[in-house]
Structures are given as C-alpha cells and as structure tokens.
Amino acid sequence: MSETMNKTSGANAARYALELQGVSKSFGLVRANRNIDLKIESGTIHGIIGENxxxxxxxMNILFGxxxxxxxxxFANGEQVNVRNSADAIAHGIGMVHQHFMLVNRFSVLENVMLGSEGGSLLKQGKQATIARLKELGDTYGMVxxxxxxxxxxxxxxxxxxxxxxALKGGARILILDEPTGVLTPQETEQLFEILRVLRADGVTVxxxxxxxxxxxxxxxxxxxMRAGKMVGHRATAETSPQELAELMVGRKVLLNVDKDAPQTNNVLLDVQGLGAMSSRGHRILDDVSFQVKGGxxxxxAGVSGNGQTPLMEILTGMRIPDRGHVEILGETISHDAPKTPKQLxxxxxxxxxxxxxxxGLVLDFEAQENMILGYHDxxxxxxxxxxxxxxxxxxxETQMEKYDVRPRDPxxxxxNFSGGNQQKIVIAREMYSNPKVLIVGQPTRGVDVGAIEFIHKQLIALRDAGCAIVVVSVELDEVMGLSDRIMVMNDGKNIGIVDADKTDTNMLGLMMAGIEQEAVA
Amino acid sequence: MNVTPPLPKWADLILLPLINLFAAFFVCGLIVLAIGENPFTALNVMIKGAFFYPESLGYTLYYTTNFIFTGLAVATAFHALMFNIGGEGQAYIGGLGAAVVALLFGPNLPMLIVLPLCILSSAAFGALWALIPGYLQAKRGSHIVITTIMFNFLASSLMVWLLAGPLMQQGQQSPQTVLFADAAQLPQMREVLGYFGFELANSPWNLSFFIALIALVVFYILIWKTRLGYEIRAVGKNQEAARYAGINVAKIIIIAMAISGAFAGLMATNEVLGVHNRVILNFTAGYGFTGIAVALMGRNHPIGIFLASLLFGALYQGGAELDFEFTSITREMVVLIQGMIILFSGALAYMFNPSLARLIARISAPKEATDG
Known part of the structure; x- marks a missing residue:
C-alpha cells in the first residue's frame, strides 16, 4: 500500500471524494468487512463488485451511516468524517439509492422528494422550493x-x-447506487447509464x-x-477483463458461459393453450399465453419482472387457478374447471x-433435513x-447435501443459517431428487454466487439431457440466453414471441421485453 | 439497524427464561421491601407453602394440572401461528361435555366405561368450540384472536343459562349441576397412592394429573414426530411455503385449532371430574388465560410447559400461603408476581436477549480465534 495523503486540504482534497482506511465490521462472529481500504476518485464512476x-x-451501509x-x-473530500447515521451522510454530500426503493407509493413525486425536508409546519413554501429545484435538476441532468x-x-x-x-436534491455529490439495474430492462439500464454519465460530467462521484x-x-x-469481507483488488476498468474480475470475485477460474450440447427433444410434455389469469383486484395479469415444451x-x-411470469408459473404448479385456457401437462389437464393442487402435480x-x-421454497426456521422433504413429506x-x-x-x-455440495453439511x-447459494442448492436438490418430468424453475440463481451459479446451471442442463421438459423464468437476460434452447418473451401478461436462443441477441430481446412484437424487430 | 448474533439453543431455552424469572422475582422483592417486609422471608414462606407442608405439594400439582392443559392448548395453536385466546371458553365447554356424559350415563354404567367417555367428551366439546373460530379463520378470514375472545363470552353466557336453567340442581339456589354419580368421579391421588401404601395429606390432587402428563407426551409426538405435526409447524412458520408444498393450509388451521380446543377441554377432567364432581359456575377461574403465559414461558415445548405449569402452580399455592402468613401481604401479591412473570417472560421475553447474546459471543469469541 502506498502512503496515503489524508487530512490535507485544497487541491489534494478534491482528488478523492471518499476514502476508507482499515474499516472493519463484525456481526457477532461474522466478520462482514475486514480491514477495508478504498479510495474513490472525485468525478468518476467507481464500481464495487463481489459475490453475494x-x-x-x-x-455501503457503513458509508451511508x-x-x-x-x-x-x-474521509469525505479529504476531511475525516464520523458518519453516525444517514443524516450525517447526507450532510457530507453522500446520497444513496437503495436496491429496494424507499418511496411512498401513494405519494406524488413531489411529496416523496420533499420527505425529510418539508421545511416548516406548512407545506406550501417547501413545495414551491422543491418544484423549482426539481426543474433545475431536470434541466441540468435531463431527468424530467x-x-x-x-x-x-x-x-x-x-x-x-x-x-x-x-438524493441529488439533498445536495449529494457522491451517489451510491446499490444493484440499480436488477429490475430494469436493457433499454432502461442504458437510460440510467446515460444519466450517470451526465452526472459524472458534472463532477458527481458515483x-x-x-x-x-x-x-x-x-x-x-x-x-x-470484494471477496469474503475483504478487498481483493482494485483495477482501472480499461485495464481489466470480465474473466479477471470473475476470478478475483470467486477466487478461482470460472466458466462464464453455459456449456451445453444441442437438445435431443422428444414428445411434448407441456402444452399451454390460451392461458389467462386475473389478479385479485381484477386486472388481467396473464393474457392468452400459448406455448409448448418438449422433453429434453x-x-x-424473459421479461421484466411483473409481466406475467409469476402467475404463469403459479398456474403450472397448481398454486393459482387460471380463468381461461388450459394446460396439458403429462397427460393431465389444468383449467378453470379442472384445477390441480400442488400436491397432485x-x-x-x-x-x-x-x-x-x-x-x-423453504421454511427458514425448519432444519435443512425438514426442508429437504418439504412437499414430499407425505x-x-x-x-x-x-x-x-x-x-x-x-x-x-446427508446424501443429498453430499451430492449437491451443500455447505455446511449439517442436516x-x-x-x-445457510448462505443464499446453499439454500438454493437445498431447494434444487429436493426438487431434482424425484426425477421430475417437467420442471418449472423461477430465478434459478437469484442471490447466488458465481461459483454456485455454474453448478446450478450444470444440474439443469444434466436434467434436460435426461429428457425433462424445463421452463426457466429469470430476470437475468444472460442466464436466459445461456440456458435456454428457445426463449419466450413476456410483456404485460402476453407472449410477445418465441425465438431460438442461438438466433437472437440482447437488443432484440430487449425490444421484445418492452412489448415490441418479434415481426417488428426482424 | 443493529444485528445481534443468534443465541445458542441452550441459552435460549434455559438461561434466558431463568434470567427473566429472576428479574420478575427481583422486582417483586423490591415491592415486598417497600411494603416493609423481608422479601427473603416472603420467598421462604412461598416455597415452603408450595412444596413442603404436608398437603401443599398436592395443591401445587393440582393447579399444575390445569396449567398443563391450558398451556398445551395455547402451544398447539401457536405452532400453527394461531393465537388461541379462547382456552377459557373451551375449557368451560369441555366441562359441559364431561357433565352431559356423566349425568346421562353416570348412574347406569360402570366407572371403566363412564370415565373414559367423560374424558373423551370433554376433549370433543372443547375441540368443537375451538373448531368454529378455526373454521372462520381458515375459510372466512375472521381473525382468530377476535373470534376466540368472543367465544369466551359466548361460552360464559351459555353456561350461565344452562347452570341456572336446564342443568341446575333441583331445589337449589346455586347455579350448578347435581353431584355426579360415583362412576363419573375421577379417583383422588390420595386414594390411588394409598392403595399402594403411600400416605398422602388431603388435597384435590387427582388422577387427571396423569392425563396431563400423557397429554404432554401426546403433544410432543404430535408436533415433532407425525406428518400432521410437520404440516402444522410448516403452516405456522411459513404459510406460503406450506401452500407450495401442497399442504391444505385451511384444513391444517382448522385441525390445529380443534386439537388446541381438545387440550383446553381436558382441563375439565381436573376441575369437574376430579375436584368438584359437578359443573359449577366459572370453574375455569382464569386458568385458560394463564395458559397463554405458561405456553409463552414454556416456549411451546412440552418440557418447558411442564416446568412453567409447575411454577405457576407453586405460585398459586405458595401465594395463598403468603396471604395467610403476613397481614401486610395479601393474595393480590400473587397476582402481582404472576403479572411480573408474564411481563418479563412474555411481553419482555427478549429484553435481555441482545446483551446476553453479546456476552456469550464475547466469551466464546477468543476460543474461536484460537481454533482458527
């Protein structure tokens, strides 16, 4: 480590917007952060990457108090600071956009932006000032x-x-974004990045x-x-590669692409025709969806979450009753008049x-062994x-934990008390044990680290090669593209189109996810 | 946002309840001191009064029996995440169940037939009374807390009407049934043990104590060893996951409530079949409500429930002794102590959790460091 300059002022202070020296944090016996050193240059976009x-x-929670x-x-802008709570962080010009939005849904944009700085017991003045500030920010950064x-x-x-x-309205010059793209379409992600570039040009540190x-x-x-609570490397983005970053994250070589042979398909095991469903509030959430999946x-x-994937999966697994259409699955029919329970399916x-x-998937308070039989306990x-x-x-x-490498091996x-990846392995081990002929999979690797992703993908491919018909719903476009033989894109409860995985690209899928039909794309 | 490390199981199950108990006694001790009495003398009187006088242990175990039944009732429902506040009413109706069989068949059939029928009937009546709120919760979404509370009032009104009307003893002024025939009277522990040569002082301790012990074992097997128990716990811990697993959640809620009510109803075997040998007005005397504290303190586990029942039994009996011994300390003191115990081990059950967890983490941390 080179000698650091701190507690200086003037020109040097501007060099690093944020600096951490030897930061550690434990939760009981868990050492979440160990001796973290981090320097973030002013006016740059700095990425922090690591497994879950x-x-x-x-x-980030330490940075934001x-x-x-x-x-x-x-240190913030060269001054040593003591951030005890988020108000302190905001006072030091640090703003945060959380992964799960902290917005009041029944409030207007204005009311939400004002929240925490209403300015007096009457709202009128604060409202006018906020509107003016919003307009100013909108003009500067193109965020209308x-x-x-x-x-x-x-x-x-x-x-x-x-x-x-x-965050900006509060005067933030350092903006922390926690997993901001998880819920966005590729196009929305691009728009977000455009905004971040404008912010950077204006001197905001991201x-x-x-x-x-x-x-x-x-x-x-x-x-x-970051890996296992420690900083394991700093790189200039231009001088690194995804392969190197992945290795640093996991600590060993990883396979980034899913390795699979051409599918050997047989009979149609799942046939969905004109399927529809209504939400409890009477909105149409699944609209005339049809598709077939063969064994193997x-x-x-693909689709932005909330576009009908969830009700579709629920119907296919007996957890929701459709209002229209029917499903032929392994010789049984699911329809409004002939519903099936999860147990029957x-x-x-x-x-x-x-x-x-x-x-x-899990009863979190149950032991691993009790979860390993959930749904099969009869x-x-x-x-x-x-x-x-x-x-x-x-x-x-114990056998299943051995086979699926669940750690720790404690039934x-x-x-x-298991990590996300190992919890997911418990679920996968359970569902695969029964050798399903049709497997409905939702977000197979959500919140799972890179090493486990590789393992889970291999398991799914192996099951496919054994002749199982698999439906995979995922918001990770890379995952859908890597795993699938064919891809169906959903938007607003509808099937926008089905394309062959090897004949498509992110851009095309992105447009389809935004609701533009396949014909218009091609 | 402060995350505390989890407590080791032994500390959670044993140490924490003990600390809570001591905290409750400590506060009560201060109050006794403020009254002008020596808290240690008072404690001594209580313990002696609960366990050491000839007839006192029998009384303590008689109270204990009630608390085991009502504690189990609350615990069973709680494993399905149902808060059954209606133990009081279910026990009361359980008494009706015992009485119906005792009055109909008691005079004509032998004890070996009548008594088991009475016991089953009290459980069945209690189950039925709890099944209705269970059904309303499962199928109609009426909140179980509200409905079980209301069913307590319904039970009370119904019993007043019956005891002052159709079931009232002819030619009497008090609202109670006639004395049951001998065949419908549960043998006293004094008689049973006397038969084997043990001399016992006079107390209301009767054979229902064994029924309570059996109920504890049945509860344990049901919850942790059977598929039904597995499903009840799955529904209680994560209803959505239970649904995913193909468990009929509504059915499980109704069944769990019925079993809960059956345990409550069995309380009548003690009070009605074992002690009064008739149904009297308000024989439940609040035991149903204390069952909530028993289950809370016993962590819904049979061993915990047994120990908590014993504690509350000793408090009831020892408290009566306090009242007897001191002029300045009245029976209300017992209510205060109970209140403190409920406060510390119920409402404030986890107050000492963070500091205890940190203490244990600090003690065990250096060991961890030398290991790795």
Missing amino acids: GAGKSTL MHRADSGKM VDPHALISDLNVGMRQRVEILK LLITHKLAEIMEITDNVSI EILGI REIGVGHIPEDRHVH GALSGDGRLMDRAGIRAHC MLPAA
Missing part, C-alpha cells in the same frame, strides 16, 4: 419527471429516477454496486473487487423451484410408519 455475502452491502464500523477511518405524478403510476425506471432526484460484470465493464472508470429442451422466459412428476426461496421420504422416520430423513438429507442447521 462478500460484504458489499455492509460496506446505517451501520457503524467497529474500527477504521473514513412530472412532480405531481403518483409513484404507483410510474414504471420502475421512473421510480429509480425519483430516487436519484431525491459508486455503483453490482454483481454484473458487463455493467462494470460498460460504465465504470475504476473497479474494486429448456424454454427460457408433484405426484405426476412436476417439480417446482420457486422464484423466491424465502417465501415459497411420501416414502419420511418413512412408511405412522411417525416420521427422522433417522431416514437425516440420512437422505440439523436451520435453513435460515
């Missing part, structure tokens, strides 16, 4: 938003823009946290890589890896007697 659980979020570091120093629009009426990209405006290598390569000037192939479903060989393992897995065969369940769990540990 590498400590990125903890570090939501956690207090156990040790270490922090109607101040009177309700947040609930805005799309995700616009909501994010409101979050950025909120700190971008992500686990997507492509984004780091595209937008950042410098990048810092993977159909990927599981019994005929439909596996389901749910989108959200915390909500559906069958042979729990023994033949009246009472559950605990020893047998444990033995089964008695509650599911909540």
Whole structure:
C-alpha cells in the first residue's frame, strides 16, 4: 500500500471524494468487512463488485451511516468524517439509492422528494422550493419527471429516477447506487447509464454496486473487487477483463458461459393453450399465453419482472387457478374447471423451484433435513410408519447435501443459517431428487454466487439431457440466453414471441421485453 | 439497524427464561421491601407453602394440572401461528361435555366405561368450540384472536343459562349441576397412592394429573414426530411455503385449532371430574388465560410447559400461603408476581436477549480465534 495523503486540504482534497482506511465490521462472529481500504476518485464512476455475502452491502451501509464500523477511518473530500447515521451522510454530500426503493407509493413525486425536508409546519413554501429545484435538476441532468405524478403510476425506471432526484436534491455529490439495474430492462439500464454519465460530467462521484460484470465493464472508470469481507483488488476498468474480475470475485477460474450440447427433444410434455389469469383486484395479469415444451429442451422466459411470469408459473404448479385456457401437462389437464393442487402435480412428476426461496421454497426456521422433504413429506421420504422416520430423513438429507455440495453439511442447521447459494442448492436438490418430468424453475440463481451459479446451471442442463421438459423464468437476460434452447418473451401478461436462443441477441430481446412484437424487430 | 448474533439453543431455552424469572422475582422483592417486609422471608414462606407442608405439594400439582392443559392448548395453536385466546371458553365447554356424559350415563354404567367417555367428551366439546373460530379463520378470514375472545363470552353466557336453567340442581339456589354419580368421579391421588401404601395429606390432587402428563407426551409426538405435526409447524412458520408444498393450509388451521380446543377441554377432567364432581359456575377461574403465559414461558415445548405449569402452580399455592402468613401481604401479591412473570417472560421475553447474546459471543469469541 502506498502512503496515503489524508487530512490535507485544497487541491489534494478534491482528488478523492471518499476514502476508507482499515474499516472493519463484525456481526457477532461474522466478520462482514475486514480491514477495508478504498479510495474513490472525485468525478468518476467507481464500481464495487463481489459475490453475494462478500460484504458489499455492509460496506455501503457503513458509508451511508446505517451501520457503524467497529474500527477504521473514513474521509469525505479529504476531511475525516464520523458518519453516525444517514443524516450525517447526507450532510457530507453522500446520497444513496437503495436496491429496494424507499418511496411512498401513494405519494406524488413531489411529496416523496420533499420527505425529510418539508421545511416548516406548512407545506406550501417547501413545495414551491422543491418544484423549482426539481426543474433545475431536470434541466441540468435531463431527468424530467412530472412532480405531481403518483409513484404507483410510474414504471420502475421512473421510480429509480425519483430516487436519484431525491438524493441529488439533498445536495449529494457522491451517489451510491446499490444493484440499480436488477429490475430494469436493457433499454432502461442504458437510460440510467446515460444519466450517470451526465452526472459524472458534472463532477458527481458515483459508486455503483453490482454483481454484473458487463455493467462494470460498460460504465465504470475504476473497479474494486470484494471477496469474503475483504478487498481483493482494485483495477482501472480499461485495464481489466470480465474473466479477471470473475476470478478475483470467486477466487478461482470460472466458466462464464453455459456449456451445453444441442437438445435431443422428444414428445411434448407441456402444452399451454390460451392461458389467462386475473389478479385479485381484477386486472388481467396473464393474457392468452400459448406455448409448448418438449422433453429434453429448456424454454427460457424473459421479461421484466411483473409481466406475467409469476402467475404463469403459479398456474403450472397448481398454486393459482387460471380463468381461461388450459394446460396439458403429462397427460393431465389444468383449467378453470379442472384445477390441480400442488400436491397432485408433484405426484405426476412436476417439480417446482420457486422464484423466491424465502417465501415459497423453504421454511427458514425448519432444519435443512425438514426442508429437504418439504412437499414430499407425505411420501416414502419420511418413512412408511405412522411417525416420521427422522433417522431416514437425516440420512437422505446427508446424501443429498453430499451430492449437491451443500455447505455446511449439517442436516440439523436451520435453513435460515445457510448462505443464499446453499439454500438454493437445498431447494434444487429436493426438487431434482424425484426425477421430475417437467420442471418449472423461477430465478434459478437469484442471490447466488458465481461459483454456485455454474453448478446450478450444470444440474439443469444434466436434467434436460435426461429428457425433462424445463421452463426457466429469470430476470437475468444472460442466464436466459445461456440456458435456454428457445426463449419466450413476456410483456404485460402476453407472449410477445418465441425465438431460438442461438438466433437472437440482447437488443432484440430487449425490444421484445418492452412489448415490441418479434415481426417488428426482424 | 443493529444485528445481534443468534443465541445458542441452550441459552435460549434455559438461561434466558431463568434470567427473566429472576428479574420478575427481583422486582417483586423490591415491592415486598417497600411494603416493609423481608422479601427473603416472603420467598421462604412461598416455597415452603408450595412444596413442603404436608398437603401443599398436592395443591401445587393440582393447579399444575390445569396449567398443563391450558398451556398445551395455547402451544398447539401457536405452532400453527394461531393465537388461541379462547382456552377459557373451551375449557368451560369441555366441562359441559364431561357433565352431559356423566349425568346421562353416570348412574347406569360402570366407572371403566363412564370415565373414559367423560374424558373423551370433554376433549370433543372443547375441540368443537375451538373448531368454529378455526373454521372462520381458515375459510372466512375472521381473525382468530377476535373470534376466540368472543367465544369466551359466548361460552360464559351459555353456561350461565344452562347452570341456572336446564342443568341446575333441583331445589337449589346455586347455579350448578347435581353431584355426579360415583362412576363419573375421577379417583383422588390420595386414594390411588394409598392403595399402594403411600400416605398422602388431603388435597384435590387427582388422577387427571396423569392425563396431563400423557397429554404432554401426546403433544410432543404430535408436533415433532407425525406428518400432521410437520404440516402444522410448516403452516405456522411459513404459510406460503406450506401452500407450495401442497399442504391444505385451511384444513391444517382448522385441525390445529380443534386439537388446541381438545387440550383446553381436558382441563375439565381436573376441575369437574376430579375436584368438584359437578359443573359449577366459572370453574375455569382464569386458568385458560394463564395458559397463554405458561405456553409463552414454556416456549411451546412440552418440557418447558411442564416446568412453567409447575411454577405457576407453586405460585398459586405458595401465594395463598403468603396471604395467610403476613397481614401486610395479601393474595393480590400473587397476582402481582404472576403479572411480573408474564411481563418479563412474555411481553419482555427478549429484553435481555441482545446483551446476553453479546456476552456469550464475547466469551466464546477468543476460543474461536484460537481454533482458527
């Protein structure tokens, strides 16, 4: 480490917008951040990349005052600062856009931006000042938003823009963005990056946290890589490659592309015809969707989340009843008049890896071994007697943990105490054990680290090659493109089109995700 | 946002409840001191009064029996994340169940047939009374807390009407049934143990204590060993995951509530079949509500529930002794102590959790460092 200059002023102070020296933070026995050194040059876009659980979020929460570091120093613009809470951070010109937006949905843009700085007991003056400031910011950065629009009426990209405006309005010159592109279409991502470039030109420092290598390569000037709570490297983006970054993140060589042979398809195992569903509030959330999947192939479903993928998966797995159309699955029919329960579908060989393992896939308070039989607890897995065969369940769990490399290999540990990747492996091990003939998979690698992603993809490909019909829903376009043989794009509950995975590209899928039909693209 | 490390299991199950208990006693001790009495003398009187006088242990275990039943009732429902506040009403209706069988068949059939029928009937009536709120929750979304509370009032009104009307003893002024026939009276522990040569002082401790112990074992097997228990816990811990797993959530809620009500109803075996040998007005005397504290303190585990029941039983009995011994300390003191225990081990159950967790983490951390 070179000698650092700190506590200086004038020209030197401007060099680094933010600097951390030896920052550590533990939660009990978990050392989330260990001796972190970080320097962020003013007026640059600086990426922080790392696997889930590498400590990125903890570090950002320290920067924004939501956690207090156990040790270490922090400098903003060359001055040592003590950030005890988010108000301190804002006072030092640090603004944050969280991964999950902190907006009041029933408030207007204006009311949201004002929140926390209303200015007096009467709102009128504050409102006028905020409108003026919003206009000023909009003119400077090209971010035009109607101040009177309700947040609930805005799309995700616009909501994010409101979050950025909120931070800038507070006087932020250092902007932290936590996984900002997770919910955006490729086009919206491009718009966001355009805004970030304008901000950089104006001298704003941007700190971008992500686990997507492509984004780091595209937008950042410098990048810092975290692994297991430590900073393992700093690079100028121009001088590094995605391969090097991936290796630094994981600590070993990784396969970035999914390796697979051409599909050997057989009969149609899943036939969906004119399927529709309504939300409980009476909106049409699934509209006349038809497609077929043969044994031995993977159909990927691409789309911005919330465009009908979830109700489609729910119908295919018996968790929702369609209002129109029907599904022929392994010789059984699912329709409004002939609904099937999740149990019935599981019994005929439909596996389901749910989108959200915390909500559906696991009972987090249950032991790993109890989760390993969830949904199959009625069958042979729990023994033949009246009472559950605990020893047998444990033995089964140990075998599966070995086979799917679940760590730690402790069947008695509650599911909540496993990392995201290992939790997902528990779900996958469970659903694959029964050798499903149709497998419905949602977000197979959400919140899973790079090493585990590789493993999970291999498992899915192996199942495909064994003749299973697989439907994969994912918001990660790279994943859909890498895994699938064919890709169906959904927008607003409709099937926009089905394309062969090897005959498409991000741009085309992006346009389809925005609702532009395939014919118009081609 | 402050994240505390998780507490080791042994500390969570044993140490924390003990600390909470001591905190409660400490505060009560201060109050006794303020009254002008020596808290240690008072404690001594209580412990002696609960365990050491000839008849006191019998009384303590008699109270304990009630708390085991009502504690199990609350715990069963809680494993399905249902807050059953209606133990009081379910026990009351359980008493009706026992009475119906006892009055109909008691005079004509032998004890070996009548008593089991009475016991089953009290469980079934309790189950039925809890099943209705369970159904309303599962199928109609009526909140279980509200409905079970309302069902307490319904039970109370119904029983007043029955005891002052159709079931009232002829030619009597008090609202109670006639005395049951001998065949419908649960044997006293004094008689049973006396048969084997043990001499016991006079107390209301009766055979229902064994029913309670059996209920504890049944509860344990049900919750942790059966598929039904697995499904109940899955529904309680994550209803969405249960649905995903193909579990019929509504059915499980209804079943869990029925079993919960059955445990509450069994309380009648103690009060009605074992002690009064008739149904009297308000024989439930708040045991159903104390069951909530018992389950809370016992962490919904049979061993915990047994120990908590014993504690509350000792408090009831020892508290009566306090009242007897001191002029300045009244029976209300017991209510205060109970309140403190409920406060510290119920409402403030996790107050000491963060500091205890940090302390344990600090003690075990250096060990960890030398390991790695």
